[in-house]
Each structure stands twice: as C-alpha cells, then as structure tokens.
Amino acid sequence: MILEVQNLHVKYGSVRVLHGIDLSVKAGEIVTILGANGAGKSTTLNAICGLIRPSSGEIFFNGESIHRLPAFKIVEKKITQAPEGRRIFGTLTVEENLDLGAFTSKKQDRVKKSLEWIFELFPRLEERRKQLAGTLSGGEQQMLAIGRALMANPKLLLLDEPSLGLAPVLARQIFKTIREINETGVTVVLVEQNARIALKLAHRGYVMELGKIVMEDTATSLIKNPEVVQAYLGGAGV
C-alpha cells in the first residue's frame, strides 16, 4: 500500500465534515473518489496533502505516518496535488508556474528532465511557455496545474476535479494524459464529479456520501452497480 487512510475525521470549526474515512491505494493504481457536492471528496484530498489538519485518524504514505506534517513537507515526500479550481499564478508565465512546482527539488538537471517530460505530455504548454498563465484557456490552465504538480516528481498525484468547467473533448484529452502519467508509474487519486469518465479511467473507486465511504469496488463493477448507475451515471442506460 502506497497510501493508507485510517478512520479519518475532519472538522471545520464545529462542523464535522468527514466521519471516519478508510481508504487504501496500491502503488501504480488509479483510484477515483466519487460523490455528490459536499460529500467530502476535496476535504479528503486536502487532508492527505496536509492543507487541512485532521481532528483524528491517521494517514500513512509508504508506511510512514504523515498526517502531522505541514503541507510543504508532504510535497517533499513526493505527494502533490493539482487543486480544485487550478489555482495557477495568473500573473506569472507558464514556465514560471512550472518552476514553482519544482521548488522542492535542488537538482537542476532533474528539473530540466521533468520540464521536458511535461512538455511532451502537454505540447500546448511548450508552445505557450512564455505566455502569462492567466491568459490561457481553461483546459490549458488545467494542463498547467497538472504539470506544476508533476514538476516535483510525485509518487502520488492527487487530482481534484480535473474536468471542472472543460468542454467534453478537452476533458477526454486530459484524462488520456492522466492515463499516460499513470503508466510511467505515478499513482493517482482522482476526485471527479463526472463519474462515467472517471470510472473508465480508474482501476478502483470509492463512493462517498455525507462524509462517509458508502461503497468500494473495482471500477468495472462500480460502473455496472445499479445504485451507482442510479445516483451518478444518470439512471437507466450505461
């Protein structure tokens, strides 16, 4: 297991958001977390990468406990996130944004290699490397957010709603690239509202409701599961 989340509870002030989440991710997998708005998907990701402190529960990465580490230390452990809403730096260039992703790595040749790899994955970013990130289209900004997360050479990549606000054709393109990234050995945890496309990509999936995990199965079974079809895949037809 590359990632183990045990009995994770998170509160925002006095509001309890997560009521004991158990998750495990094997190395090399793509795992998706499905659920409606407010189910706690993003909160779970933010807790894993240290942006939110859990009120109780434990998180292990390669057997090492990480839930007490600050977010910047977790990046050094090779977990990075492309956050929801992308959060790129609009007033900096594409290249400067990617540079920031490599803030933790000290070896220049390694950084250069990652940059080349990212430009291979997203040729569009190379074309626009000198352009201000704020002037990119939504899809390009998403590519940049993923690229920035990859600059730190993560072993575990957390993606929060990569299809948010994208045209279907662009979303498919992004998902194809996520598979390519995974095939190089990066483990991926994917939070998505677009359940169909996420389940096609993922190996396994979890379904969350109101801060709890209500279902866990392989992606191929989930996509056929009547309850999942009813709730997330638009009823009758698959």
Place this chain on the structure above:
Amino acid sequence: MIDLRMIIYAAVSVCWLVAPLFLGNYHTDVLNNIAIYALLGLSLNIILGYGGMFHMGHAAFFAIGAYATAIINTSYGIPVLWLLPLSGILAGVFALVVARPIIHLRGDYLLIVTIGMVEIVRIALVNNVFGLTGGANGIFGIASPTIFGHQINGIVNPKHYFYLLTAFLAFTITVFYLLEHSRFGRALKFLSSDSVAAEGSGIDTSGYKLAAFVIGAFWAGMVGNLYAGKITFISPESFSFWESVVMFMIVILGGAGSIPGVLLGAFLIIGLPEYFHGLQQYRLLIFGFALVAMMIFRPQGILPPKQHTYATDNASEKKVSS
C-alpha cells in the same frame, strides 16, 4: 525601454549624490530624512511589498534599534556604528518572538495586531520600562558616529551624515535587489499571490513569512541606529503609530514590491511637504486628497514592480533560449 529606465536611474542617482553641494544645511537635512524613510520603506517593503503582509507596526522595530543604540552608547560609551549590527539583531529577535504567533493571520487581522504591537512598544517607552528608556523625555547625549576617528555629526554638518546615509542606502538597495531575485524573493512572490497553491507546491509559507518579518525588522533596527546617531536625542514621540502609517504609505503609494517605487514614495511623502512649508496648515488636507486620488486612479502605486516583458513571436523566442 530598459535603457531609458537605466538612464533615468543613473541621472537620479547623480543628482542625489551632488545635491548637497548646492543645498544649504537645512535642505540637506531634509534629504537625510528622506534617506532614513527610504531605508525604513525598503525594510517594510520586504514584509508588506514582497510578503503581502499588512504590517502597520514597523515603527516598533525602528524604535528598538534606536533605543538599543541610545541606551548602550550612553551607558557604556560603545561607539554608535559598532552597535549597528546589534541594533538590527535585537529588533530581529523581537520580531521573531512577536511575529511567530501572529504570522498566520491574514490581511486586516494582522493589521490590527501590529497596530497593537507598536502602541505597546511606545507605551512601554513612555513608562520608562526597566528604568532604561528615560520615559517621555527620552534619552539625551547619544554620541555621533565616527569613521576612522572622523566624527560625523548629523546636526552640525548634515552633509557628512548625508554621505553616510547614502552609502548605507546604496548597500541596502543592492542587498534587497539580490534578495528580490533570489529563491527567497520568488517564494515570497508566490505565497503572497496564492498561499494555498504555494504551500501545496512545497513552499514553507509560514517559515518564509516569518523570515521576511525578521529581515525587515533587522533592517529597521539598523536604521534606528543611524537615526539615533543622527539626531543624538530620541524620545517615544519619534516612534508613534503615525510613523508606522507614514512608512506604510510610502510603500503603498510608491508601489508595493518595487524598490524604485519605495524610493520615490519616500521622496514624495517626506520631501515634498518640507518644500511647501508655506502651505503648512493645508499640508495634511492636500495629502489626504492625494491619497484618495491615488487609491482611485492608481491603486498599484506610482511605480509598481516592473511587469516582465515576454517574447511573443518565434524569432525573439529563439534568441532567448539560445
């Protein structure tokens, strides 16, 4: 464009350097005040400009440097300039202790706490804390700095002091320019524009913010040393909340995060009112109007940080990469 900028900077520097040769003592002293506030503005710029932290208590660090110099110089006779690093260190340590618990506060909340801090420091000084600060009367008889046995008296001969301050100003500009373009400067730029994204990319945001606070305070403490050596008499009045506001205005009006902007801000806010003494009673009124107008028409400051220029066509792009 860049060349034009360089020419202007060079011309302004030369004018600044030769100005005392043509000015009387009074006007040279005005320049000295501009230099002091330019230094204070630059040190605040690390915190407020690069770090994006609304810190309105910078006079506290200035005061600690000045009082440290005054107390040690008058009690033990240690020469003022020798105390320059110590004044900075004491202010920096104070900043470390004070800023640590409040560094995570944002925007207006930080502003309120720092206002509280500067008031506490001033009241402590007025109340003659530990019997060291001389209460409301302050401390008299601080020695002037000496360099190679040559005394630089800021009152009798402001021109000598002018060149001491100018040398320190040049040193400061160089250091802060290098800082701005270092890994540290980049980290501050990232965290001030989106601290969550910066933290999520592996930047120790609270560590860098704290470092910015300590560096800014360290520098303000050193300026306090030079200030004490200049006027040889200090009292709590010189370190009121209003002084903090003036420093804040210099940075915001001139252009937060821009070294030339802060220098211009110091000149406008400290220098101009001195040259319009005839309008004494309307000074603050005009000032207030100018501030309001600025916030409406140019909220980023008069000389905001230079926007990068980006190659857009392929020809010039090749030039960049090769």
